[in-house]
Amino acid sequence: MSDALYRELILEEYKHPKNKGSVENPTSTCTKNNTLCGDKLTITLTVSDGVVTDVKFDGIGCAISLASASLFTEHIKGKAVAEIEQMDEKVILDLLGIELNPMRMKCAVLVLRAVAGALEVK
Amino acid sequence: MNVTDDFPLLKNKPLIYLDNAATTQKPAAVINAVRKFYEEECATIHRGLYPLSINATRLYEHARERIAEFIRVPSQHIVFTSGTTDSINLVAQAVPLKKGDEILLTPHEHHANIVPWQEAAKRAGAKVVWCTLKDDLTLDLQDLKKRINKRTKVLAITQVSNVLGIVNPLKEIVAYAKDEGAFVLVDGAQAVPHMQVNVNQLGCDAYVFSGHKMYGPTGIGVLYLKDLSLEPARTGGDMINDVTAEGAEFAKNEPRRFEAGTPNMAGVFGLAACVDYLEKVGMGAIHAQEEKLLRRAWDALGSLPRVQLLGPSPDKERRAGILAFTVKGVAPHDVAEILARDGVCIRAGKHCAHPLHYQLGLAEGTNRASFALYNTDEDVDALVAGVEKVTEVFK
Numbered sequence: 001m002s003d004a005l006y007r008e009l010i011l012e013e014y015k016h017p018k019n020k021g022s023v024e025n026p027t028s029t030c031t032k033n034n035t036l037c038g039d040k041l042t043i044t045l046t047v048s049d050g051v052v053t054d055v056k057f058d059g060i061g062c063a064i065s066l067a068s069a070s071l072f073t074e075h076i077k078g079k080a081v082a083e084i085e086q087m088d089e090k091v092i093l094d095l096l097g098i099e100l101n102p103m104r105m106k107c108a109v110l111v112l113r114a115v116a117g118a119l120e121v122k
Numbered sequence: 123m124n125v126t127d128d129f130p131l132l133k134n135k136p137l138i139y140l141d142n143a144a145t146t147q148k149p150a151a152v153i154n155a156v157r158k159f160y161e162e163e164c165a166t167i168h169r170g171l172y173p174l175s176i177n178a179t180r181l182y183e184h185a186r187e188r189i190a191e192f193i194r195v196p197s198q199h200i201v202f203t204s205g206t207t208d209s210i211n212l213v214a215q216a217v218p219l220k221k222g223d224e225i226l227l228t229p230h231e232h233h234a235n236i237v238p239w240q241e242a243a244k245r246a247g248a249k250v251v252w253c254t255l256k257d258d259l260t261l262d263l264q265d266l267k268k269r270i271n272k273r274t275k276v277l278a279i280t281q282v283s284n285v286l287g288i289v290n291p292l293k294e295i296v297a298y299a300k301d302e303g304a305f306v307l308v309d310g311a312q313a314v315p316h317m318q319v320n321v322n323q324l325g326c327d328a329y330v331f332s333g334h335k336m337y338g339p340t341g342i343g344v345l346y347l348k349d350l351s352l353e354p355a356r357t358g359g360d361m362i363n364d365v366t367a368e369g370a371e372f373a374k375n376e377p378r379r380f381e382a383g384t385p386n387m388a389g390v391f392g393l394a395a396c397v398d399y400l401e402k403v404g405m406g407a408i409h410a411q412e413e414k415l416l417r418r419a420w421d422a423l424g425s426l427p428r429v430q431l432l433g434p435s436p437d438k439e440r441r442a443g444i445l446a447f448t449v450k451g452v453a454p455h456d457v458a459e460i461l462a463r464d465g466v467c468i469r470a471g472k473h474c475a476h477p478l479h480y481q482l483g484l485a486e487g488t489n490r491a492s493f494a495l496y497n498t499d500e501d502v503d504a505l506v507a508g509v510e511k512v513t514e515v516f517k
Contacts (some may be wrong), residue, residue, distance in 0.1 A: 005459065006515050037455050037471055038486035060486055062453035063516070104459065 005098055006063060013067035018074045019056045030117030031059075034106050039065040043073075043114040050081050052119075057111060064100070065107040071095040072111045081119055087112065123411045125149075125403065125496050138466045138501045143284050143312060143444050143473075143492035146337045148396075155395035156339055159388045166384055168360060182387060185394035186377070192397045193310075193329065194320040195346050201380040202390055205343035206311040207234040209330035210278070212345060212380060214238035215355035217305050221247035223275040226304070228253050228261055229481055230283040230290065233474040235309045239278055248275070255481070258434040260288055267298055274304045281313035285475045285490060286433040287416070287444030289313070296325050311335055315494070316412055316442040318405040321346050333389060337494075338396035342389025350375045358382040408495045412443030415493045415502050419445055422506040428452075428513050432488060443493035446473075449509065452516045454487040460515060461508040468505070 022029075026044035033040035039061035046054045055077055057069040075095055076084045089109050093100070100108055126132050128149040132139065139147060165174040167182045183197075190197035203209040215238075219225070225239045225248055243250050251274070253266040270277065277299040282289050292308060299306050307328040313319055315336040321329045327349060333342035354361055354372060361382040363371045373379040400408070416436055423429050428450040433441070449457050458470035471487040472479040479487060491505055 005463065006456070011516070035476075038453075040485075060453075062455040064456070104455070107455065 007098070009097065010063055010067040013070040014063040017057075017066055017070035019070060019077070020058065021056045022058055023054045023056045026054075028118045030114050030120075032110055032114040032117060034061075034065075034110055037062065037107065039107055039110050041065065041069055041110050041114045043111070043118045045115070045118050047081055047119075052076055052079060052081060052084060055115070057114070061110070062107050064096070064104050065110050068092055068096060068108045069111040072115065076115065084115065085119060123403075123407060123495060124498075128399075129496055132496060136465065138497075138504045140491040140493065140497065140501060140505060141467045141469045142315070142494035142497075143335070143490065144469055145334045145340070146315065146494050147496065148339070149337055149399050151399045152338055152392045152396045156388045156392040159391045163391070164387075167387065168378070178387060181394075182385070182390055185390045188394045188397050189344060192401070193314070193344075193346065194322045195329075198375070198377060199346055199348060199350065201345040201347055201377045202385050203330075203343040203345050203380075204341050204386065205332040205334070206232075206309060206330050207238075207343075209328075209343050209345035210234055210307065210309070211238045212355045213307055213328050213330070213347070213352075214242040216352040217242070217276055219243070219246035219248045219275055222273060223248040224251045224271070224273040225249070225276040225278065226251050226253060226266075226269055226274050226299075228266070228279050228290075229255050229478050230261065230280050230286065230288065231278065231475070231477075232280065232284050232309065232311070233476070234311075235278050235280060235307075236477065239276065252477075258439070259286055259432065259482075260434060260439055261290055261295075263291070263295065266295065270299055270302045270304060272302070274299070274302060276307065277304045278307045278309070280309040280311075281319070282310075282316065282442045282444070283433075283475075283478075284312045284444065285446050285473050285478055285488065287312075287441040287446075287492075288433055289317075289440040289442055292324050292326075300325060312442060312444065315408075317409045333393045333396065336396060337400065339389045339392035342386050342393050344393075345380070347377075347380065350377070350379060354380050354382065356380070356382040360384070403495060411495055412493045412497075415497055415499070416441060416443045416445060418499060418502045419491060419493075419505060422502065423447055423509060426506075426509060426513065429509060432482075444490065445492070446488040446490045447509075448484065448488050449512055449516075452512055454489045456516070457489050457509065457512050460512045461505070464504070464508055464511070466504050466508045 023044040029044045031042040041059040055073045129147045165178040167179040187197040190200045306326040308326045310331040314331040329346040334340040432446040454470035469490045
């Protein structure tokens with residue numbers, strides 16, 4: 001049985017996430033949560049010469065937030081900080097390939113907020 | 123029981139609404155009463171000398187009597203508020219507290235019966251004390267009694283847990299706390315919609331509930347208050363006997379002492395119509411219907427391998443029609459989302475009861491289905507089919 005929202009890609013990323021865990025000796029880290037739904041993500045990343053050379057996430061959450069974390073961390077690895085700082089929720093939606101209601105949007109963009117937080121304190 | 127036709131939203135929109143602990147749908151009788159007020163009866167109460175105002179005043183006081191009868195208390199102790207939260211805030215600001223006093227709460231409380239007390243404690247230098255739960259998540263009565271002492275100035279306790287549906291044995295608890303001299307507030311928000319309540323028999327000092335959770339309008343609530351000499355938390359028009367340039371003399375021994383400002387008349391009239399409707403259907407019949415639905419859901423969901431039901435079985439403990447559960451390996455929001463896409467409305471999250479969820483190690487939250495008089499066996503079956511689908515999507 002399938003469901004349009006929980007399509008293969010999202011379930012696959014949820015069950016076998018990329019970049020799960022934490023980077024050793026990160027240059028910065030940030031934790032963000034959605035208190036109301038219980039999603040919580042910690043981003044650890046390494047910036048070298050203005051480029052994110054490594055990034056991982058850890059935490060708990062729903063399929064949307066964790067799939068989004070897996071896809072987004074993979075997407076930004078190797079990219080310039082200046083470029084990542086320009087990214088908004090549209091990037092997340094393109095990566096997920098689905099439409100979301102405002103409630104679930106909060107789940108999807110949690111990783112974006114956590115990465116932004118980590119880059120701010122770099 | 124087939125009352126779907128009484129509820130315009132359910133009649134016009136095919137959906138399976140199982141989030142009744144959050145809010146209920148409204149019968150035509152309530153909607154019509156609200157419309158009638160605005161179309162035919164709109165005037166301020168207690169002031170005008172013209173017939174429209176005199177009539178509005180009469181209807182308002184009649185509504186107070188109807189609601190008092192419904193919960194078995196004298197009508198001069200019924201105060202209209204904007205809801206349960208408002209009622210509790212009013213009490214928490216009125217009960218005198220001083221440094222070293224204790225306020226006893228239970229893990230079954232909704233944030234509405236936690237935060238106003240935490241704030242009151244902060245203002246007075248008092249302390250919030252929590253009682254504990256037994257393994258089956260019912261209140262540990264021995265522990266609760268042990269925590270009541272001469273410093274306990276307030277016991278704030280819910281009649282029915284909004285997450286677990288457990289019905290607390292209040293008569294025994296209230297009597298014990300009253301013997302020790304505590305002020306006892308009972309949160310009836312999840313009790314009044316589900317069962318016949320007799321506040322007089324409970325013997326509490328304050329009893330609070332909301333209109334919108336019992337098929338009534340939003341923005342109207344009730345506070346039963348035994349001691350009408352408490353200080354009013356809100357002041358202004360309508361609650362005074364006289365005002366001079368030097369100060370005001372408040373109304374005494376009347377509910378309007380606590381009803382500053384023009385009240386929510388449409389809400390009050392709608393709530394009175396709601397009580398008429400509920401009595402016509404019968405609170406006993408409503409309770410029996412919800413109990414039947416709860417058992418059906420309990421047995422069917424409980425037989426699914428990855429579903430964990432919270433709290434004691436309805437065979438062991440008294441429960442209202444509220445059922446919280448988790449699905450192993452699936453976050454509550456994913457469960458609720460998949461159900462929503464098939465028209466089944468349930469709640470996911472921590473249901474304004476964060477302390478309970480943290481205590482149970484469920485920071486991700488739970489799923490909650492809650493039943494009302496218009497729900498049917500088919501609604502329960504759709505819930506179960508939806509949860510089965512969840513376990514297949516998340517294999």
